[in-house]
Amino acid sequence: MPTFEIGERDFLLDGRPFQVISGALHYFRVHPDQWADRIRKARLMGLNTIETYVPWNFHAPEPDEFDLAGRRDLGRFLDLVAAEGLRAVVRPGPYICAEWDGGGLPAWLFADGSAGVRRHDPAFLEAIGTYYAHLLPVVAERQVTRGGPVLMVQVENEYGAYPGVPADERTRYLRALVDLTRAQGIDVPLFTCDQADDEHLSLGGLPELHKTANFGSRSLERLAVLRRHQPTGPLMCTEFWDGWFDSWGLEHHVTAPETTAADLDDLLGAGASVNLYMFHGGSNLGLTNGANDKGTYLPITTSYDYDAPLSEHGAPTAKFHALRAVIAKHAPVPDEVPVEPAPAPELDVVLDRRVALDGVLDLVSGRTSRTSSAQPPTMDDLRQWSGFVLYGTRVAADDAVLVADEVRDRALVAVDGDPVGVLDRTTHAWSVPLPRRAGTLTLLVEDRGRVNYGPRIGEPKGIVGPVRTATRELTDWEAVPLRLDVAPGLLTDAVWQPAGDDAAPVAGPSFHRGTFGSVAGADHFLRLDGWSRGLAWVNGELLGRYSGQGPTGTVYVPGPLVRAEGNELVLLELHGAAAPRARFVAAPDLGPTEA
Structure with missing residues (x-):
């Protein structure tokens, strides 16, 4: 029977030392028809493992629902990882952060005020038990011990950073999560991760669970901090921050490829394992973006490009090649390199039909x-x-x-x-x-x-x-x-009115619709100069939010959504636009940077 164990100094795969060289790839931020492509490119960069969070609220939009189909098919995603010859690390929360709506915790869980948040609370733990009973059998049957790709499963997430919970309650809560996890047949190693900080590492784990750390620079210094809290066993950086997320109204975050590469070289050279956060960020499709509030509320942009090695639309970047070269110093890397994608189709779209929101309230209520x-x-x-x-x-x-x-x-x-x-x-x-x-x-x-x-x-x-x-x-x-997230499917043909002058400004809140033909299956980049703020759909799929405040200048349209003819673009403009026109451009524009 295959095994994966935590040894005195190394992870042991079938009894032999195994350095985990992983990359984060969130199935829930990527169109499922693109999963195989992104996984393959991870292998071509030299990764041997794929890591993913699992957002509870993505699978359970209501208390009595649990969806594992389509873009929520975690089992299919893990099977594609295995088919590419890679291993997997799964992080099911229940809390994940991930700049995702609510950190993955379902809003319905707290609606009546009866469930505590991230505590040893009976109502909270009962709900987690139900969640795990739906989800973890999918993971259990794909563990390495059963011939599958899954090496490890995380318990909670950066719990040491969560304030206000007494130490004894933290311990009882984490041990309850371990029991709930093991009860669903998970027998591979469990682990926790916390920021490489003495306080966080001391509060966020258990003596019996393997501790890992999260950081993005000064690798040797941060590994030394981790070693103080994990005196034996392999060192691992579960989130090696190779970029950062963006918030509306701020700059697009980037990090220098050469600096990231040097820090990764130090980490791998020390014999530590790593998970690049992110290898490929993807997009906050629909209304799934989260927000931060440390005195100023800052929602996360639709793009989750993250300045990752593989861009939002799946193109290898300068960082991809720099990190690939570092990995090649420490582990085998395939000879094949991903090709650069062709420029996206360029075209203009006139949105020649419109309807005011207040005229269709009965349809979208x-x-x-x-x-x-x-x-x-x-x-x-x-x-x-x-x-x-x-x-x-x-x-x-x-x-x-x-x-x-x-x-x-x-x-x-x-x-x-x-x-x-x-x-x-x-x-x-x-x-x-x-x-x-x-x-x-x-x-x-x-x-x-x-x-x-x-x-x-x-x-x-x-x-x-x-x-x-x-x-x-x-x-x-x-x-x-x-129900504005599914509004295009609720608006009948009869409600749409001719837009009139296609050069005249338009007022919101209002819906605007246009059609276009293009290259079927090709990625597109939607540019909305002159529009203020709202939602964008292509062929009924909500791409996410757009905003003139930036930084993001384009909205990514995954190729699988696009047909050769009869494509429909719908915008909900909340304020107003210079004219009812949109453009598809050749390349993404993620906005200005600090430099």
């Missing part, structure tokens, strides 16, 4: 009917776990100004359909002036991504707390959840 209440309910109260909710009430002529305690995360404020301002969590804009007339007040509130790191994990979305004017607190609210 959510699963619940309109909810009326004295106070505005949160999105979580409405069981709307992401996206948009439309709130409404009445204002009087002397109300003068609107003030909200907090909106999570952004609200377009209108009176009788006329825009009057924006409430925004990032800029801490909590008030807007109101016109001096009575009318219907609406707030179109957008959840821009649930916090994925720190103590604000699990917080509700929508309007949180009272809303006031100069004269009173507003009551008698109506709230309508909107």
